[in-house]
Amino acid sequence: MMNNEIEYISYLKHKGKFKGLFSWIFATDHKRIALLYLYAIVTFFFVGAILGLMMRLELIAPGETIMKPQTYNGIFTVHGVIMIFMVVIPGLSAVFGNFFLPILIGAKDVAFPKLNLFSWWIFIFGSILAVASQFLKHGPPDTGWTFYAPYSTATGTNVIMATTAAFVLGFSSILTGLNFIVTVHRMKASGMKFFNMPLFPWSIYATAWIQLLATPIIGITLLMLIAERMFGIGFFNPDLGGDPLLFQHLFWIYSHPAVYIMILPAMGVITEIIPTFCQRKVYGYKAIAFSSIAIAAVGFLVWGHHMYTSGMSEEARWFFSLLTFIVAVPSAIKVFNWISTMYKGSIDVKPPFLYALAFIFLFMIGGLTGLLLGSVATNIQVHDTSFIVAHFHYIIFGGMGFAFFAAIHYWLPKMYGRMYNFKRANIAWGIIFVGFNLLYFPQFIIGIQGMPRRYFDYLPQFQTGHVISTIGGFILITGLILMVYNLILGVRKGAIAPANPWNGSTLEWQIPSPPSLENFDEAPVVKKNPYDYI
């Protein structure tokens, strides 16, 4: 261990200053921090999923089933806050961005390793606040994750604590984004330019800019909301002459770009997986790279489409509608490029590729229904119905969630140096895919028929849809448990994975599995473009 400097020791076994648990929670190694995020986020995901299932159980029949209306309000708020701020926003960029961004650009770590660890601690602190807000006196917040004023300024529940949590989590997100931007600018291996950087780093880079530029707005908005509740200022309360629309504007100026914080890294993951499993150079490299930037840029200008029915001028509405249609273009470019990459490729259908295919399918449904929502007339018809719920679950769960599963199946052999069971992974994929569609597709239909979102009760005519949806929810959770079981079994007892199990061409596959502490024993020199097969 002492004699040979180049001797390989995996980052999982590396002995640093601390021992045991402390060697993890005080680690500045980007790979260990990524795993810390992974464990935290998966835990929160299951907490959120259980809350979701409780909502589904409540909705299995009209009237009160298993909980009181106020409990239901609390549960959909908590489900939203946990899933949005603690799972999907940090999800891909904090876990896979942390682990693979430095490796893919040939760096030893992120630009500021200590700041990276600090971000994780802030994340945990914010998460504790968010979870605590559910259990303390006054009861869980019941505003929905959007905290719309004026109700959020007046309700007696723990809104201050939940918004403080969102503020703190936002700070963590800003610091992660800042770290990644500097990493991409300063840490690329010699020979690597922006245009031979793999596309996952491109999408993380675009995401990081959104995190950096949009999050401060929600920060100050939530601070104003807190001040308003504490001092009765009335920025947003019409009783005091304030303007609730102002809150909605400020909220969505952040929260719409936040949707792209969720989906851009997902697109990046898919862009890595498809060329690998088709053994073919990615089609339209520059188009994909620029479309990430275009989505990030145009995404800042479309927030008004959340507010068509809130009271905006006709001109503002058609303008936001136009911009919403424009932002769909770069997303569609990516889909075309993925499909074109598959054309004439030698396709190898392994679990990561299955998840990537499912991603494209579900993302298409989510994206096309998004266009329906972008046009003013149809939006007004389905506004605040379960159609919206179905749409964003197709985008966020079908998109970001499936990309997360694809990423974990793709990179797990690299992260842990072990392989999981393919057959079980495929079965889990099938169950998840079926369960997902059963869960959310009926919500499109009953939404168009008029089932409102966030309602505890409903008319008997919607029951068929709700029952199918609830059954789908249980199928989905079964598949998820099987998937996680399979992955944990793989990590513990799976076959030893080779360095390059999928014959990938990017830098992470050129180093041992799992990587050593410094990723590269010699600083890599990049001479070729990524995705060059033969």
Add this chain to the structure above:
Amino acid sequence: MSEHTTHIEEHRDDEASKLGMWLFIFTELLLFGGLFLVYSIYRAQYPTNFHEGSLELSVTIGAINTIVLLFSSMTIAMALTAMQKDNKKLALRMIAITLVMALIFLINKYFEWGAKIHHGLYPGSDLMALLERGHLLYFSLYFFMTGLHALHIIVGMILLIVVYFKVKNGSIHHKKYVLLENGALYWHLVDLIWIFLFPLMYLIT
């Protein structure tokens, strides 16, 4: 292996640190940007109330504070130049003057806020609730914006105190002064925000 560990920790890239600081400054500007947006909307809605509100503030104290902050920006810039020229003693003195200026700013602010609070004018007070709509918003924004700014002054002071001791014990020196430079950048940001706050709060007519 232990050589590996030290290697990572010794990794130093001043350009990266500066880029990081600039990006952080962007986020701070956007944070205040949200407040300026709210300010401009309500000022457009209640122009007379905002004007009357601004008459309640002392332009003299505001102007003194502006000069104090501008002066402190100058001294911190001088500290940086002194450090680059390897004049440690002068750098220390300039940082100390900057800190004293910051303290003077906060003391002024204390008396300014104190007078308002003495008159019962503070967020959540009974008097505030009786005010006209625009007045209430003006004073709420006044306390919110200057309060958030004062918080940034305090953070900046903590940063500069750390810098002061690092210069003193020699871990910041004429070949490695990026922390001082970043501290100075942050201090200029705090100054810049005040330069907008002063006319918007004190000078509007």
